[in-house]
Amino acid sequence: MNYLDPEFSTLPDGWTSKKLHDVVEIHNTKRQPLNAREREGHKGIYPYCGANGVVDYIDDYRFDGEYVLIAEDGGYWGKHQPSSYIMCGKFWVNNHAHVVCAKDGETTNVFFSNIVNYLNIDPFIGGDARGKLTKAILTQLAIPLPQLTEQKKIAHILSTVQRAIEAQERIIQTTTELKKALMHKLFTEGLRNEPQKQTEIGLIPKSWDVAVLGSLAKVGNGSTPKRANEAYWEGGTIPWLNSTKIHDRFITEAEQFVTSQAVKECHLPKVAQNSLLIAITGQGKTLGNSAITRIETCINQHLAYAQFHSPKIVPDFVLWFMQTRYNYLRSIALGGGSTKGALTCGFLKTLPIPVPSTDEQKEIVALFQILEDKQGAAASKQSTLQDLFLTLLHELMTAKTRVDHLTIKLGSIS
Numbered sequence: 001m002n003y004l005d006p007e008f009s010t011l012p013d014g015w016t017s018k019k020l021h022d023v024v025e026i027h028n029t030k031r032q033p034l035n036a037r038e039r040e041g042h043k044g045i046y047p048y049c050g051a052n053g054v055v056d057y058i059d060d061y062r063f064d065g066e067y068v069l070i071a072e073d074g075g076y077w078g079k080h081q082p083s084s085y086i087m088c089g090k091f092w093v094n095n096h097a098h099v100v101c102a103k104d105g106e107t108t109n110v111f112f113s114n115i116v117n118y119l120n121i122d123p124f125i126g127g128d129a130r131g132k133l134t135k136a137i138l139t140q141l142a143i144p145l146p147q148l149t150e151q152k153k154i155a156h157i158l159s160t161v162q163r164a165i166e167a168q169e170r171i172i173q174t175t176t177e178l179k180k181a182l183m184h185k186l187f188t189e190g191l192r193n194e195p196q197k198q199t200e201i202g203l204i205p206k207s208w209d210v211a212v213l214g215s216l217a218k219v220g221n222g223s224t225p226k227r228a229n230e231a232y233w234e235g236g237t238i239p240w241l242n243s244t245k246i247h248d249r250f251i252t253e254a255e256q257f258v259t260s261q262a263v264k265e266c267h268l269p270k271v272a273q274n275s276l277l278i279a280i281t282g283q284g285k286t287l288g289n290s291a292i293t294r295i296e297t298c299i300n301q302h303l304a305y306a307q308f309h310s311p312k313i314v315p316d317f318v319l320w321f322m323q324t325r326y327n328y329l330r331s332i333a334l335g336g337g338s339t340k341g342a343l344t345c346g347f348l349k350t351l352p353i354p355v356p357s358t359d360e361q362k363e364i365v366a367l368f369q370i371l372e373d374k375q376g377a378a379a380s381k382q383s384t385l386q387d388l389f390l391t392l393l394h395e396l397m398t399a400k401t402r403v404d405h406l407t408i409k410l411g412s413i414s
Contacts, residue, residue, distance in 0.1 A: 004142035005079075005119045012399030015146050021139040023107045024100040028135065030062045033094040049087060051075040051096040061090035068113045069097040073132040077121035080390060083133075084116045098138055107145060110155035115143060118397045146399070153403040154396045161389045168382035175375040179368065183324050186364050190356060201352050208356045209312075214349030216313045217306035220269055221280065221345055222299035225262040232262035238270075239297040243279045243286050246303070249319070249372075251277070251293045258298055268298040269305070274315045276306040276322065280333070280343035287341045288329035290322040304345050317361035318353055320368050325351075 004017065011017060039048060044059025051071035070084040073096055077083045086109055093099050102109045121141065125131040145151065189196065190205035197206045204210070213219060224242075225232035239254035262268060271277070273296055279286045281302045292315055299305060308315050322329075333341040356364075395401035 001124075002142070003124050003137060003140045005121075005144075007079075007120070007398070008142070008144045011144055012146070014150070015144055015399065017142045017144050018106070019139065020100075020141040020143055022103075023143055023145065024068070024102055024112060026135070026139070027063070027067065027099040027101060031093045031095050031097075031099060032062060033096075034058070034092075047087065047091040049091055049093045049097060052082070053085060054091075055094070058092060060092065062092050063087070063099065064090045066101070066109050068100050068102070068109050068116070069093060070100065070116060070138065071133065072096050072098050072135075072138075073127060074130045075133070077125050077131070077133060079118065079120040080393070082117055083121060084113045086110065086113050098133070098135065105148065107143075107148070107151055108155050110159055111151040112143070114155070114158050114393060115145075115397055116141075118393055119143075144397075150403055157392060157396065157403065158389065161385055161392060165382055165385045165389065168378045168385065171378040172375055172382070175371050175378070179323075179371050179375075182367065182371070183320060186367070187321055187324055187354060191360055191363055199352075199354075201354060204354050205356065208354050210352050211310075211312070211355050212349060213306055213318075213351045213353050216310040216318075216353060216355075217276070217308040219304060219306050219345050219349045221301055221304040222268060222271075223266060224300045225258055225266045225268070229262075232259055232266070233257075235259060236262065238263060239295055240268075240299070241277070241293070241297050241303065242300045243282050243302040246277060246279045246286060246289045246291045249291050251291050251297075252295065254295065254297060263298065271297050271299055271305045272307050275308065276315060276318055278304045278306070278322070278329075278343070278348065280304045280345075280348075281341060283341070287333055288326045288343070290319055290326075292316060292319045304343065304348055306348070312355055312358065313353075314358055314361040314365060316365040316368075320365065321354060 008017065034042075034048065039056050039058055042058045042060065044057055046058055046061040047054040048056040048058045049069055051074045066086065066088045068084050068086055071077065075083055075096075100112075102112050119141075121133065124137050124141070125133055126137075146154070188203045190208065192205060192207070195206045196203040199210050201210060227233070236257035236259040238258050238260065240256045240258045241251065241254055242256070245251050245254070258268065263270065271293060273294055275293055277291045277293055277299065279289045279302060281287060306318070308318075329343060330341065332347065333343045396403065
């Protein structure tokens with residue numbers, strides 16, 4: 001069988017095609033799998049790697065240097081999918097990834113990893129549902145290659161964009177950690193450097209009050225109109241949200257809409273703008289999460305709402321406080337014995353909420369908004385860079401654009 005991506009049945013001018021074993025060395029003999037129990041007793045600083053990346057960190061290593069890891073089983077092998085990744089330094093590899101290293105004069109690890117990720121290897125994958133790229137097939141994969149000088153230029157361009165993407169990811173991660181630290185500090189110490197007092201929600205500034213959510217807002221939940229009744233859905237213009245939207249944190253639009261007939265006949269509550277939404281059932285990370293809706297909307301039965309009526313409260317302040325209660329709400333829900341997990345509106349009405357002055361609430365919200373804006377800007381730039389990377393990958397790996405003709409200003413990418 002010819003293990004060649006059909007896209008490269010005709011090679012660009014100046015390119016050749018070589019079998020994988022001719023351009024890289026294979027180092028699979030140094031791999032060793034460790035199960036979770038074995039790793040538990042050997043936690044450390046060295047990455048323990050699998051098919052799709054770092055799985056754990058342990059106290060020993062078997063590789064030292066720069067290598068390309070290619071998924072052997074349980075990976076992704078389609079075009080533009082991350083079937084390989086580069087590891088540098090000291091690390092350990094289990095038996096789910098092939099370990100290879102570029103041969104001098106043939107290719108570079110960066111170019112090789114990118115061309116492998118560009119190729120469509122899926123048709124050559126065997127095994128069970130997880131799929132398996134056997135060593136026998138791996139060694140015979142046809143790798144399209146330009147001249148080494150062109151490979152190095154392509155690798156430099158792609159690496160520059162990848163580093164820029166990683167820089168934005170670090171900003172996102174750092175901002176996320178900063179928000180977590182800030183939540184703990186602000187909801188226990190406030191902004192006024194005042195003495196603290198002990199309450200049912202822990203230490204808070206002495207001037208703050210504590211009130212139950214039901215005294216600050218109307219609490220309820222929604223429902224789902226019958227899907228079979230087209231009159232409830234067809235041509236609907238009233239937003240309707242389910243619990244999957246909870247991860248948006250600030251909800252500004254809906255994907256589904258119901259009709260006024262559904263609202264009337266199904267007694268759907270219309271939830272006002274700037275109300276708090278809470279996922280009261282769900283699996284994964286959904287249960288216990290909260291968001292603020294910026295639109296008037298209806299909701300399904302998996303969400304509860306708190307529609308604020310008290311002048312003492314700033315809705316966004318409650319949202320940020322609720323982030324500190326995520327694990328607590330999940331423990332309450334899952335402690336009821338349900339495999340799906342559920343909170344109740346009755347419980348939420350009794351949930352204690354800190355109430356500082358509205359001025360201090362607004363100042364705290366403003367601090368979090370600065371971090372939200374920074375994180376959002378980084379995410380937007382990261383998305384733009386990822387699109388650029390995919391465009392460049394396609395253009396360069398198919399020689400539609402040759403590096404000598406590329407006009408992109410790499411110095412402007414950061």
